[in-house]
Amino acid sequence: MSATASEATAALSGVPTSTPALVACDVDGTLVRAGRRPTPAVLDAIAAVRAAGHHLVVATGGSLSAAVQVVPRLGIREGWVVAANGAVTARLDADGYSVVDVRPLAAEPVCRLVARTRPDLSLGAEVVGSGYRVTRRFPERRLSGSQEVVRELQDVWARPTPRVVVYGQWAQRLAPALRASGVTAIPARVDWVDVTAPGVSKATALESIRVELGVAPTRTVAVGDGENDLEMLRWAATSIAMGHAPESVRAVAGRVTGTIDEDGAADALLDALLLRAA
Incomplete structure:
Protein backbone atom coordinates (compact mmCIF):
# COMPACT_ATOMS: atom_id res chain seq x y z
CA MET A 1 0.00 0.00 0.00
CA SER A 2 1.15 3.56 -0.73
CA ALA A 3 0.20 4.99 2.67
CA THR A 4 -1.11 3.94 6.03
CA ALA A 5 -4.43 5.20 7.40
CA SER A 6 -2.64 7.36 9.98
CA GLU A 7 -0.34 8.87 7.34
CA ALA A 8 -3.26 9.69 5.07
CA THR A 9 -5.24 11.23 7.92
CA ALA A 10 -2.24 13.34 8.90
CA ALA A 11 -1.84 14.49 5.31
CA LEU A 12 -5.39 15.79 5.41
CA SER A 13 -4.59 18.28 8.16
CA GLY A 14 -4.39 21.17 5.70
CA VAL A 15 -7.66 20.34 3.94
CA PRO A 16 -10.68 22.37 5.11
CA THR A 17 -13.34 20.15 6.66
CA SER A 18 -15.96 22.39 5.06
CA THR A 19 -15.38 20.67 1.71
CA PRO A 20 -16.18 16.99 2.30
CA ALA A 21 -16.14 14.51 -0.54
CA LEU A 22 -18.69 11.86 -1.44
CA VAL A 23 -16.79 8.59 -1.76
CA ALA A 24 -18.81 5.77 -3.33
CA CYS A 25 -17.60 2.17 -3.15
CA ASP A 26 -18.85 -1.05 -4.63
CA VAL A 27 -18.87 -3.96 -2.16
CA ASP A 28 -18.32 -7.45 -3.61
CA GLY A 29 -15.09 -7.55 -5.56
CA THR A 30 -14.05 -4.10 -4.32
CA LEU A 31 -14.23 -3.78 -0.55
CA VAL A 32 -14.58 -7.51 0.13
CA ARG A 33 -14.59 -10.85 -1.59
CA ALA A 34 -18.08 -12.33 -1.65
CA GLY A 35 -18.73 -14.23 1.56
CA ARG A 36 -15.52 -13.08 3.25
CA ARG A 37 -14.70 -10.48 5.87
CA PRO A 38 -13.01 -7.19 4.95
CA THR A 39 -9.27 -7.06 5.58
CA PRO A 40 -7.78 -4.86 8.34
CA ALA A 41 -6.32 -2.58 5.66
CA VAL A 42 -9.74 -1.95 4.12
CA LEU A 43 -11.35 -1.39 7.52
CA ASP A 44 -8.62 1.09 8.47
CA ALA A 45 -9.05 2.98 5.18
CA ILE A 46 -12.83 3.19 5.59
CA ALA A 47 -12.38 4.48 9.13
CA ALA A 48 -9.87 7.09 7.96
CA VAL A 49 -12.19 8.40 5.25
CA ARG A 50 -15.07 8.71 7.68
CA ALA A 51 -12.92 10.24 10.42
CA ALA A 52 -11.83 12.91 7.95
CA GLY A 53 -15.46 13.98 7.57
CA HIS A 54 -16.13 12.54 4.13
CA HIS A 55 -19.38 10.79 3.16
CA LEU A 56 -18.62 7.15 2.38
CA VAL A 57 -21.53 5.59 0.49
CA VAL A 58 -21.74 1.85 -0.09
CA ALA A 59 -23.14 1.18 -3.57
CA THR A 60 -24.00 -2.44 -4.34
CA GLY A 61 -25.82 -4.40 -6.99
CA GLY A 62 -27.23 -6.67 -4.31
CA SER A 63 -30.43 -6.32 -2.35
CA LEU A 64 -30.97 -3.88 0.48
CA SER A 65 -31.35 -6.77 2.93
CA ALA A 66 -27.86 -8.00 1.92
CA ALA A 67 -26.39 -4.50 2.10
CA VAL A 68 -27.59 -3.73 5.62
CA GLN A 69 -26.03 -7.00 6.79
CA VAL A 70 -22.59 -6.31 5.31
CA VAL A 71 -22.32 -2.59 6.08
CA PRO A 72 -21.84 -2.99 9.87
CA ARG A 73 -18.99 -5.40 9.15
CA LEU A 74 -17.32 -2.51 7.35
CA GLY A 75 -17.54 -0.41 10.49
CA ILE A 76 -20.33 1.75 9.05
CA ARG A 77 -23.42 2.29 11.19
CA GLU A 78 -24.77 5.52 9.80
CA GLY A 79 -24.88 7.14 6.39
CA TRP A 80 -26.21 6.24 2.96
CA VAL A 81 -26.56 2.91 1.16
CA VAL A 82 -27.32 2.38 -2.53
CA ALA A 83 -28.64 -1.10 -3.34
CA ALA A 84 -30.13 -3.01 -6.29
CA ASN A 85 -27.83 -1.20 -8.72
CA GLY A 86 -29.32 2.16 -7.79
CA ALA A 87 -32.98 1.16 -7.64
CA VAL A 88 -33.05 1.39 -3.82
CA THR A 89 -31.58 4.08 -1.58
CA ALA A 90 -31.60 3.86 2.22
CA ARG A 91 -30.22 5.78 5.14
CA LEU A 92 -28.56 4.09 8.11
CA ASP A 93 -28.91 5.42 11.64
CA ALA A 94 -28.68 4.23 15.23
CA ASP A 95 -32.12 2.62 14.99
CA GLY A 96 -31.40 0.64 11.83
CA TYR A 97 -32.28 2.06 8.44
CA SER A 98 -35.02 3.87 6.55
CA VAL A 99 -35.81 3.48 2.86
CA VAL A 100 -35.46 6.85 1.15
CA ASP A 101 -36.17 5.99 -2.49
CA VAL A 102 -37.31 3.00 -4.54
CA ARG A 103 -37.40 3.03 -8.34
CA PRO A 104 -39.98 0.38 -9.33
CA LEU A 105 -39.51 -1.89 -12.32
CA ALA A 106 -42.34 -2.82 -14.67
CA ALA A 107 -41.62 -6.49 -14.12
CA GLU A 108 -44.35 -8.12 -16.18
CA PRO A 109 -42.76 -7.64 -19.65
CA VAL A 110 -39.41 -8.79 -18.27
CA CYS A 111 -40.84 -11.96 -16.77
CA ARG A 112 -42.89 -12.75 -19.87
CA LEU A 113 -39.87 -12.29 -22.13
CA VAL A 114 -37.76 -14.64 -20.00
CA ALA A 115 -40.54 -17.23 -19.69
CA ARG A 116 -41.12 -17.16 -23.46
CA THR A 117 -37.50 -17.36 -24.59
CA ARG A 118 -35.72 -19.16 -21.73
CA PRO A 119 -38.28 -21.02 -19.58
CA ASP A 120 -35.41 -22.94 -17.95
CA LEU A 121 -34.21 -19.79 -16.17
CA SER A 122 -35.28 -18.82 -12.67
CA LEU A 123 -36.72 -15.41 -11.78
CA GLY A 124 -36.51 -13.56 -8.49
CA ALA A 125 -38.25 -10.27 -7.73
CA GLU A 126 -36.68 -8.32 -4.88
CA VAL A 127 -38.90 -7.49 -1.91
CA VAL A 128 -37.22 -4.45 -0.39
CA GLY A 129 -35.71 -5.20 2.99
CA SER A 130 -36.82 -8.82 3.31
CA GLY A 131 -36.03 -11.13 0.39
CA TYR A 132 -37.44 -12.27 -2.93
CA ARG A 133 -40.44 -13.75 -4.71
CA VAL A 134 -39.04 -16.57 -6.88
CA THR A 135 -40.34 -18.91 -9.56
CA ARG A 136 -38.21 -21.69 -8.09
CA ARG A 137 -35.91 -21.77 -5.09
CA PHE A 138 -32.42 -20.41 -5.74
CA PRO A 139 -29.38 -22.34 -4.47
CA GLU A 140 -28.26 -21.60 -0.94
CA ARG A 141 -26.48 -18.25 -0.47
CA ARG A 142 -27.32 -17.04 -3.97
CA LEU A 143 -29.97 -14.72 -2.54
CA SER A 144 -30.04 -12.81 0.74
CA GLY A 145 -33.20 -12.96 2.82
CA SER A 146 -36.31 -15.07 2.50
CA GLN A 147 -37.48 -16.79 -0.68
CA GLU A 148 -41.21 -16.97 -1.36
CA GLN A 154 -47.97 -13.39 -12.60
CA ASP A 155 -47.36 -13.63 -8.87
CA VAL A 156 -43.80 -12.44 -9.50
CA TRP A 157 -45.00 -8.99 -10.57
CA ALA A 158 -48.19 -8.91 -8.49
CA ARG A 159 -46.50 -6.54 -6.04
CA PRO A 160 -44.02 -3.74 -6.79
CA THR A 161 -40.34 -4.63 -7.10
CA PRO A 162 -37.23 -2.56 -7.86
CA ARG A 163 -35.25 -5.43 -9.39
CA VAL A 164 -35.69 -8.79 -11.06
CA VAL A 165 -32.89 -11.36 -11.03
CA VAL A 166 -32.63 -13.76 -13.98
CA TYR A 167 -30.65 -16.84 -12.99
CA GLY A 168 -29.51 -20.03 -14.72
CA GLN A 169 -27.10 -21.48 -17.25
CA TRP A 170 -25.85 -18.79 -19.66
CA ALA A 171 -28.44 -16.31 -18.43
CA GLN A 172 -26.12 -13.50 -19.52
CA ARG A 173 -26.94 -14.30 -23.15
CA LEU A 174 -30.40 -12.88 -22.56
CA ALA A 175 -29.08 -9.46 -21.55
CA PRO A 176 -29.16 -7.95 -25.08
CA ALA A 177 -32.80 -8.96 -25.60
CA LEU A 178 -33.73 -7.55 -22.22
CA ARG A 179 -31.97 -4.28 -23.01
CA ALA A 180 -33.73 -4.13 -26.38
CA SER A 181 -37.04 -4.27 -24.49
CA GLY A 182 -36.10 -0.98 -22.81
CA VAL A 183 -34.95 -2.00 -19.32
CA THR A 184 -31.54 -1.85 -17.68
CA ALA A 185 -30.01 -5.35 -17.77
CA ILE A 186 -26.57 -6.00 -16.30
CA PRO A 187 -24.96 -9.45 -16.27
CA ALA A 188 -23.23 -9.92 -12.93
CA ARG A 189 -21.98 -13.39 -13.91
CA VAL A 190 -22.51 -15.78 -16.81
CA ASP A 191 -25.49 -17.23 -14.94
CA TRP A 192 -26.94 -14.01 -13.52
CA VAL A 193 -28.57 -10.86 -14.90
CA ASP A 194 -29.88 -7.97 -12.78
CA VAL A 195 -32.81 -6.09 -14.33
CA THR A 196 -33.93 -2.65 -13.17
CA ALA A 197 -36.01 0.19 -14.61
CA PRO A 198 -34.78 2.18 -17.62
CA GLY A 199 -32.16 4.77 -16.76
CA VAL A 200 -31.54 3.44 -13.26
CA SER A 201 -27.94 2.98 -12.14
CA LYS A 202 -25.73 3.47 -9.13
CA ALA A 203 -24.88 6.87 -10.63
CA THR A 204 -28.49 8.10 -10.63
CA ALA A 205 -28.89 7.23 -6.96
CA LEU A 206 -25.52 8.74 -6.04
CA GLU A 207 -26.34 11.97 -7.83
CA SER A 208 -29.51 12.33 -5.73
CA ILE A 209 -27.46 11.75 -2.58
CA ARG A 210 -24.83 14.25 -3.72
CA VAL A 211 -27.48 16.93 -4.19
CA GLU A 212 -29.07 16.10 -0.83
CA LEU A 213 -25.71 16.39 0.94
CA GLY A 214 -24.68 19.53 -0.93
CA VAL A 215 -21.39 18.01 -2.09
CA ALA A 216 -19.75 19.69 -5.09
CA PRO A 217 -19.59 17.55 -8.27
CA THR A 218 -15.82 17.97 -8.23
CA ARG A 219 -15.68 16.27 -4.82
CA THR A 220 -17.04 12.90 -5.94
CA VAL A 221 -15.03 9.68 -5.91
CA ALA A 222 -16.04 6.19 -7.07
CA VAL A 223 -14.28 2.84 -6.71
CA GLY A 224 -15.56 -0.29 -8.45
CA ASP A 225 -14.74 -3.44 -10.38
CA GLY A 226 -17.78 -4.55 -12.39
CA GLU A 227 -20.02 -3.69 -15.32
CA ASN A 228 -22.62 -2.37 -12.91
CA ASP A 229 -20.04 0.22 -11.79
CA LEU A 230 -19.52 1.75 -15.24
CA GLU A 231 -22.04 4.58 -14.88
CA MET A 232 -20.84 5.28 -11.33
CA LEU A 233 -17.25 5.58 -12.55
CA ARG A 234 -18.31 7.91 -15.37
CA TRP A 235 -20.30 10.02 -12.89
CA ALA A 236 -17.47 10.58 -10.42
CA ALA A 237 -14.92 13.36 -10.76
CA THR A 238 -12.32 10.90 -9.51
CA SER A 239 -12.90 7.34 -10.76
CA ILE A 240 -10.81 4.36 -9.69
CA ALA A 241 -11.11 0.81 -11.02
CA MET A 242 -9.84 -2.25 -9.23
CA GLY A 243 -6.81 -3.93 -10.78
CA HIS A 244 -8.68 -7.16 -11.48
CA ALA A 245 -11.62 -5.39 -13.16
CA PRO A 246 -12.39 -6.23 -16.82
CA GLU A 247 -10.73 -4.03 -19.43
CA SER A 248 -14.08 -2.36 -20.23
CA VAL A 249 -14.25 -1.14 -16.62
CA ARG A 250 -10.60 -0.14 -16.32
CA ALA A 251 -10.91 1.81 -19.58
CA VAL A 252 -13.49 4.27 -18.22
CA ALA A 253 -11.71 4.91 -14.92
CA GLY A 254 -9.33 7.77 -14.30
CA ARG A 255 -6.87 5.36 -12.78
CA VAL A 256 -6.47 1.74 -11.73
CA THR A 257 -5.58 0.61 -8.22
CA GLY A 258 -4.39 -2.80 -7.03
CA THR A 259 -6.44 -5.98 -7.14
CA ILE A 260 -8.65 -7.10 -4.29
CA ASP A 261 -5.87 -9.46 -3.16
CA GLU A 262 -3.58 -6.43 -2.97
CA ASP A 263 -6.10 -4.41 -0.94
CA GLY A 264 -6.49 -2.07 -3.89
CA ALA A 265 -9.63 -0.51 -2.43
CA ALA A 266 -7.72 0.52 0.69
CA ASP A 267 -5.12 2.30 -1.46
CA ALA A 268 -7.89 4.01 -3.44
CA LEU A 269 -9.69 5.19 -0.30
CA LEU A 270 -6.52 6.57 1.27
CA ASP A 271 -5.71 8.40 -1.95
CA ALA A 272 -9.21 9.91 -1.83
CA LEU A 273 -8.23 11.56 1.45
CA LEU A 274 -5.60 13.55 -0.38
CA LEU A 275 -7.99 15.28 -2.80
CA ARG A 276 -7.47 18.99 -3.00
CA ALA A 277 -10.07 21.12 -1.31
CA ALA A 278 -12.75 22.56 -3.56
Missing part, protein backbone atom coordinates in the same frame (compact mmCIF):
# COMPACT_ATOMS: atom_id res chain seq x y z
CA VAL A 149 -41.80 -19.51 -4.14
CA VAL A 150 -44.80 -18.33 -6.17
CA ARG A 151 -47.26 -20.65 -7.90
CA GLU A 152 -47.98 -18.59 -10.99
CA LEU A 153 -45.72 -16.42 -13.12
Whole structure:
Protein backbone atom coordinates (compact mmCIF):
# COMPACT_ATOMS: atom_id res chain seq x y z
CA MET A 1 0.00 0.00 0.00
CA SER A 2 1.15 3.56 -0.73
CA ALA A 3 0.20 4.99 2.67
CA THR A 4 -1.11 3.94 6.03
CA ALA A 5 -4.43 5.20 7.40
CA SER A 6 -2.64 7.36 9.98
CA GLU A 7 -0.34 8.87 7.34
CA ALA A 8 -3.26 9.69 5.07
CA THR A 9 -5.24 11.23 7.92
CA ALA A 10 -2.24 13.34 8.90
CA ALA A 11 -1.84 14.49 5.31
CA LEU A 12 -5.39 15.79 5.41
CA SER A 13 -4.59 18.28 8.16
CA GLY A 14 -4.39 21.17 5.70
CA VAL A 15 -7.66 20.34 3.94
CA PRO A 16 -10.68 22.37 5.11
CA THR A 17 -13.34 20.15 6.66
CA SER A 18 -15.96 22.39 5.06
CA THR A 19 -15.38 20.67 1.71
CA PRO A 20 -16.18 16.99 2.30
CA ALA A 21 -16.14 14.51 -0.54
CA LEU A 22 -18.69 11.86 -1.44
CA VAL A 23 -16.79 8.59 -1.76
CA ALA A 24 -18.81 5.77 -3.33
CA CYS A 25 -17.60 2.17 -3.15
CA ASP A 26 -18.85 -1.05 -4.63
CA VAL A 27 -18.87 -3.96 -2.16
CA ASP A 28 -18.32 -7.45 -3.61
CA GLY A 29 -15.09 -7.55 -5.56
CA THR A 30 -14.05 -4.10 -4.32
CA LEU A 31 -14.23 -3.78 -0.55
CA VAL A 32 -14.58 -7.51 0.13
CA ARG A 33 -14.59 -10.85 -1.59
CA ALA A 34 -18.08 -12.33 -1.65
CA GLY A 35 -18.73 -14.23 1.56
CA ARG A 36 -15.52 -13.08 3.25
CA ARG A 37 -14.70 -10.48 5.87
CA PRO A 38 -13.01 -7.19 4.95
CA THR A 39 -9.27 -7.06 5.58
CA PRO A 40 -7.78 -4.86 8.34
CA ALA A 41 -6.32 -2.58 5.66
CA VAL A 42 -9.74 -1.95 4.12
CA LEU A 43 -11.35 -1.39 7.52
CA ASP A 44 -8.62 1.09 8.47
CA ALA A 45 -9.05 2.98 5.18
CA ILE A 46 -12.83 3.19 5.59
CA ALA A 47 -12.38 4.48 9.13
CA ALA A 48 -9.87 7.09 7.96
CA VAL A 49 -12.19 8.40 5.25
CA ARG A 50 -15.07 8.71 7.68
CA ALA A 51 -12.92 10.24 10.42
CA ALA A 52 -11.83 12.91 7.95
CA GLY A 53 -15.46 13.98 7.57
CA HIS A 54 -16.13 12.54 4.13
CA HIS A 55 -19.38 10.79 3.16
CA LEU A 56 -18.62 7.15 2.38
CA VAL A 57 -21.53 5.59 0.49
CA VAL A 58 -21.74 1.85 -0.09
CA ALA A 59 -23.14 1.18 -3.57
CA THR A 60 -24.00 -2.44 -4.34
CA GLY A 61 -25.82 -4.40 -6.99
CA GLY A 62 -27.23 -6.67 -4.31
CA SER A 63 -30.43 -6.32 -2.35
CA LEU A 64 -30.97 -3.88 0.48
CA SER A 65 -31.35 -6.77 2.93
CA ALA A 66 -27.86 -8.00 1.92
CA ALA A 67 -26.39 -4.50 2.10
CA VAL A 68 -27.59 -3.73 5.62
CA GLN A 69 -26.03 -7.00 6.79
CA VAL A 70 -22.59 -6.31 5.31
CA VAL A 71 -22.32 -2.59 6.08
CA PRO A 72 -21.84 -2.99 9.87
CA ARG A 73 -18.99 -5.40 9.15
CA LEU A 74 -17.32 -2.51 7.35
CA GLY A 75 -17.54 -0.41 10.49
CA ILE A 76 -20.33 1.75 9.05
CA ARG A 77 -23.42 2.29 11.19
CA GLU A 78 -24.77 5.52 9.80
CA GLY A 79 -24.88 7.14 6.39
CA TRP A 80 -26.21 6.24 2.96
CA VAL A 81 -26.56 2.91 1.16
CA VAL A 82 -27.32 2.38 -2.53
CA ALA A 83 -28.64 -1.10 -3.34
CA ALA A 84 -30.13 -3.01 -6.29
CA ASN A 85 -27.83 -1.20 -8.72
CA GLY A 86 -29.32 2.16 -7.79
CA ALA A 87 -32.98 1.16 -7.64
CA VAL A 88 -33.05 1.39 -3.82
CA THR A 89 -31.58 4.08 -1.58
CA ALA A 90 -31.60 3.86 2.22
CA ARG A 91 -30.22 5.78 5.14
CA LEU A 92 -28.56 4.09 8.11
CA ASP A 93 -28.91 5.42 11.64
CA ALA A 94 -28.68 4.23 15.23
CA ASP A 95 -32.12 2.62 14.99
CA GLY A 96 -31.40 0.64 11.83
CA TYR A 97 -32.28 2.06 8.44
CA SER A 98 -35.02 3.87 6.55
CA VAL A 99 -35.81 3.48 2.86
CA VAL A 100 -35.46 6.85 1.15
CA ASP A 101 -36.17 5.99 -2.49
CA VAL A 102 -37.31 3.00 -4.54
CA ARG A 103 -37.40 3.03 -8.34
CA PRO A 104 -39.98 0.38 -9.33
CA LEU A 105 -39.51 -1.89 -12.32
CA ALA A 106 -42.34 -2.82 -14.67
CA ALA A 107 -41.62 -6.49 -14.12
CA GLU A 108 -44.35 -8.12 -16.18
CA PRO A 109 -42.76 -7.64 -19.65
CA VAL A 110 -39.41 -8.79 -18.27
CA CYS A 111 -40.84 -11.96 -16.77
CA ARG A 112 -42.89 -12.75 -19.87
CA LEU A 113 -39.87 -12.29 -22.13
CA VAL A 114 -37.76 -14.64 -20.00
CA ALA A 115 -40.54 -17.23 -19.69
CA ARG A 116 -41.12 -17.16 -23.46
CA THR A 117 -37.50 -17.36 -24.59
CA ARG A 118 -35.72 -19.16 -21.73
CA PRO A 119 -38.28 -21.02 -19.58
CA ASP A 120 -35.41 -22.94 -17.95
CA LEU A 121 -34.21 -19.79 -16.17
CA SER A 122 -35.28 -18.82 -12.67
CA LEU A 123 -36.72 -15.41 -11.78
CA GLY A 124 -36.51 -13.56 -8.49
CA ALA A 125 -38.25 -10.27 -7.73
CA GLU A 126 -36.68 -8.32 -4.88
CA VAL A 127 -38.90 -7.49 -1.91
CA VAL A 128 -37.22 -4.45 -0.39
CA GLY A 129 -35.71 -5.20 2.99
CA SER A 130 -36.82 -8.82 3.31
CA GLY A 131 -36.03 -11.13 0.39
CA TYR A 132 -37.44 -12.27 -2.93
CA ARG A 133 -40.44 -13.75 -4.71
CA VAL A 134 -39.04 -16.57 -6.88
CA THR A 135 -40.34 -18.91 -9.56
CA ARG A 136 -38.21 -21.69 -8.09
CA ARG A 137 -35.91 -21.77 -5.09
CA PHE A 138 -32.42 -20.41 -5.74
CA PRO A 139 -29.38 -22.34 -4.47
CA GLU A 140 -28.26 -21.60 -0.94
CA ARG A 141 -26.48 -18.25 -0.47
CA ARG A 142 -27.32 -17.04 -3.97
CA LEU A 143 -29.97 -14.72 -2.54
CA SER A 144 -30.04 -12.81 0.74
CA GLY A 145 -33.20 -12.96 2.82
CA SER A 146 -36.31 -15.07 2.50
CA GLN A 147 -37.48 -16.79 -0.68
CA GLU A 148 -41.21 -16.97 -1.36
CA VAL A 149 -41.80 -19.51 -4.14
CA VAL A 150 -44.80 -18.33 -6.17
CA ARG A 151 -47.26 -20.65 -7.90
CA GLU A 152 -47.98 -18.59 -10.99
CA LEU A 153 -45.72 -16.42 -13.12
CA GLN A 154 -47.97 -13.39 -12.60
CA ASP A 155 -47.36 -13.63 -8.87
CA VAL A 156 -43.80 -12.44 -9.50
CA TRP A 157 -45.00 -8.99 -10.57
CA ALA A 158 -48.19 -8.91 -8.49
CA ARG A 159 -46.50 -6.54 -6.04
CA PRO A 160 -44.02 -3.74 -6.79
CA THR A 161 -40.34 -4.63 -7.10
CA PRO A 162 -37.23 -2.56 -7.86
CA ARG A 163 -35.25 -5.43 -9.39
CA VAL A 164 -35.69 -8.79 -11.06
CA VAL A 165 -32.89 -11.36 -11.03
CA VAL A 166 -32.63 -13.76 -13.98
CA TYR A 167 -30.65 -16.84 -12.99
CA GLY A 168 -29.51 -20.03 -14.72
CA GLN A 169 -27.10 -21.48 -17.25
CA TRP A 170 -25.85 -18.79 -19.66
CA ALA A 171 -28.44 -16.31 -18.43
CA GLN A 172 -26.12 -13.50 -19.52
CA ARG A 173 -26.94 -14.30 -23.15
CA LEU A 174 -30.40 -12.88 -22.56
CA ALA A 175 -29.08 -9.46 -21.55
CA PRO A 176 -29.16 -7.95 -25.08
CA ALA A 177 -32.80 -8.96 -25.60
CA LEU A 178 -33.73 -7.55 -22.22
CA ARG A 179 -31.97 -4.28 -23.01
CA ALA A 180 -33.73 -4.13 -26.38
CA SER A 181 -37.04 -4.27 -24.49
CA GLY A 182 -36.10 -0.98 -22.81
CA VAL A 183 -34.95 -2.00 -19.32
CA THR A 184 -31.54 -1.85 -17.68
CA ALA A 185 -30.01 -5.35 -17.77
CA ILE A 186 -26.57 -6.00 -16.30
CA PRO A 187 -24.96 -9.45 -16.27
CA ALA A 188 -23.23 -9.92 -12.93
CA ARG A 189 -21.98 -13.39 -13.91
CA VAL A 190 -22.51 -15.78 -16.81
CA ASP A 191 -25.49 -17.23 -14.94
CA TRP A 192 -26.94 -14.01 -13.52
CA VAL A 193 -28.57 -10.86 -14.90
CA ASP A 194 -29.88 -7.97 -12.78
CA VAL A 195 -32.81 -6.09 -14.33
CA THR A 196 -33.93 -2.65 -13.17
CA ALA A 197 -36.01 0.19 -14.61
CA PRO A 198 -34.78 2.18 -17.62
CA GLY A 199 -32.16 4.77 -16.76
CA VAL A 200 -31.54 3.44 -13.26
CA SER A 201 -27.94 2.98 -12.14
CA LYS A 202 -25.73 3.47 -9.13
CA ALA A 203 -24.88 6.87 -10.63
CA THR A 204 -28.49 8.10 -10.63
CA ALA A 205 -28.89 7.23 -6.96
CA LEU A 206 -25.52 8.74 -6.04
CA GLU A 207 -26.34 11.97 -7.83
CA SER A 208 -29.51 12.33 -5.73
CA ILE A 209 -27.46 11.75 -2.58
CA ARG A 210 -24.83 14.25 -3.72
CA VAL A 211 -27.48 16.93 -4.19
CA GLU A 212 -29.07 16.10 -0.83
CA LEU A 213 -25.71 16.39 0.94
CA GLY A 214 -24.68 19.53 -0.93
CA VAL A 215 -21.39 18.01 -2.09
CA ALA A 216 -19.75 19.69 -5.09
CA PRO A 217 -19.59 17.55 -8.27
CA THR A 218 -15.82 17.97 -8.23
CA ARG A 219 -15.68 16.27 -4.82
CA THR A 220 -17.04 12.90 -5.94
CA VAL A 221 -15.03 9.68 -5.91
CA ALA A 222 -16.04 6.19 -7.07
CA VAL A 223 -14.28 2.84 -6.71
CA GLY A 224 -15.56 -0.29 -8.45
CA ASP A 225 -14.74 -3.44 -10.38
CA GLY A 226 -17.78 -4.55 -12.39
CA GLU A 227 -20.02 -3.69 -15.32
CA ASN A 228 -22.62 -2.37 -12.91
CA ASP A 229 -20.04 0.22 -11.79
CA LEU A 230 -19.52 1.75 -15.24
CA GLU A 231 -22.04 4.58 -14.88
CA MET A 232 -20.84 5.28 -11.33
CA LEU A 233 -17.25 5.58 -12.55
CA ARG A 234 -18.31 7.91 -15.37
CA TRP A 235 -20.30 10.02 -12.89
CA ALA A 236 -17.47 10.58 -10.42
CA ALA A 237 -14.92 13.36 -10.76
CA THR A 238 -12.32 10.90 -9.51
CA SER A 239 -12.90 7.34 -10.76
CA ILE A 240 -10.81 4.36 -9.69
CA ALA A 241 -11.11 0.81 -11.02
CA MET A 242 -9.84 -2.25 -9.23
CA GLY A 243 -6.81 -3.93 -10.78
CA HIS A 244 -8.68 -7.16 -11.48
CA ALA A 245 -11.62 -5.39 -13.16
CA PRO A 246 -12.39 -6.23 -16.82
CA GLU A 247 -10.73 -4.03 -19.43
CA SER A 248 -14.08 -2.36 -20.23
CA VAL A 249 -14.25 -1.14 -16.62
CA ARG A 250 -10.60 -0.14 -16.32
CA ALA A 251 -10.91 1.81 -19.58
CA VAL A 252 -13.49 4.27 -18.22
CA ALA A 253 -11.71 4.91 -14.92
CA GLY A 254 -9.33 7.77 -14.30
CA ARG A 255 -6.87 5.36 -12.78
CA VAL A 256 -6.47 1.74 -11.73
CA THR A 257 -5.58 0.61 -8.22
CA GLY A 258 -4.39 -2.80 -7.03
CA THR A 259 -6.44 -5.98 -7.14
CA ILE A 260 -8.65 -7.10 -4.29
CA ASP A 261 -5.87 -9.46 -3.16
CA GLU A 262 -3.58 -6.43 -2.97
CA ASP A 263 -6.10 -4.41 -0.94
CA GLY A 264 -6.49 -2.07 -3.89
CA ALA A 265 -9.63 -0.51 -2.43
CA ALA A 266 -7.72 0.52 0.69
CA ASP A 267 -5.12 2.30 -1.46
CA ALA A 268 -7.89 4.01 -3.44
CA LEU A 269 -9.69 5.19 -0.30
CA LEU A 270 -6.52 6.57 1.27
CA ASP A 271 -5.71 8.40 -1.95
CA ALA A 272 -9.21 9.91 -1.83
CA LEU A 273 -8.23 11.56 1.45
CA LEU A 274 -5.60 13.55 -0.38
CA LEU A 275 -7.99 15.28 -2.80
CA ARG A 276 -7.47 18.99 -3.00
CA ALA A 277 -10.07 21.12 -1.31
CA ALA A 278 -12.75 22.56 -3.56
